[in-house]
Amino acid sequence: MNDIGISQPLDLGTILRRLAHVSARPRYAFLVLNLISEAADSAGHAGPMVVDGNRTFLLRDRISDALSPLALGERRESLKQRVAASLAGELPADPDLAEAIVKAAVDERVRASSKTNVSRAVGDLLRAGLVRRHYAGWRTNHQHRGGQRSAVYTVEADAFAALRRRSMLL
Template identity: 80%
Template sequence: MNDISTAHRLDVGAIMRRLAGASARPRYAFLVLNLLSEAADAAGHAGPMVVDGHRTLLLRDWLSDALSPLARGQRRISLRHRVAASLADKLPDDPTLAEAILTAAVDERIRASGKTNVSRAVGDLLRAGLVRRHYAGWRTDHKNRGGQRSAVYTVEADALAALRRRSLLI
């Protein structure tokens, strides 16, 4: 009746069950997986660069920026107060310029935090067998093993098909 290829096909429910077993934050990991599938080419490769409108970003920066609206609300306000306190003696007297510097500093911290969260989520996606990771770029002698290399994530074909199956609303 059912051949083997259809018996092991993934659907969104199966993806969520896998993530529930592999991640402490399965919903966040699912968001990252969805964004990776959005950025991926037909073969499922996403990165190392993503074109977003008129700018080109590293994949992890793009993912972090895409997830940054989740950092709104009280946590963002609290972060803004902490950053303002740490920069209080360094901000210029011009309120417009001070606001721009403060906003840029907050956005930078949110991006850094977001990149850490993305890395954790990708680790969960790797454990769940939904994504593979490799690096692209120059290998250099550097104490940081990722020096001058950028992440490329490949969404597994069955997961990519499940996420793209009904991607258009009618």
């Protein structure tokens, strides 16, 4: 709030400062916030399903997949070697097919790990007051997860506006 009691609109610097106070990984949380806002409708609601091209994904899966390039490098190569070793007796003789099976298993593990990281980042976004969460799915909308319900995120209006103001890089 300023000196006359009117709150100032959020800007990206304020968002980053809030995240720095509540998150051990503020840059990662900021990436997740941006991806949620990218998937959101004009009111800031995203999920539980998002359409990407001609495919439909659960929001958390889509965010995890978008962040998967961050998992490249030595750690991914090490994971690939561990997965190949654990599947050694089950892999076919065809090296191309074996490579595809190992790649699919690595991708699945990276996605599972990324989904956990996304959930932690969303928790940080909730604590920072930038996002609200509820669950929707199988029978009815519901405050609590489980029972085949999936997360729906709503980016708070002032944060959504700040992110949208800077939507184009020059």
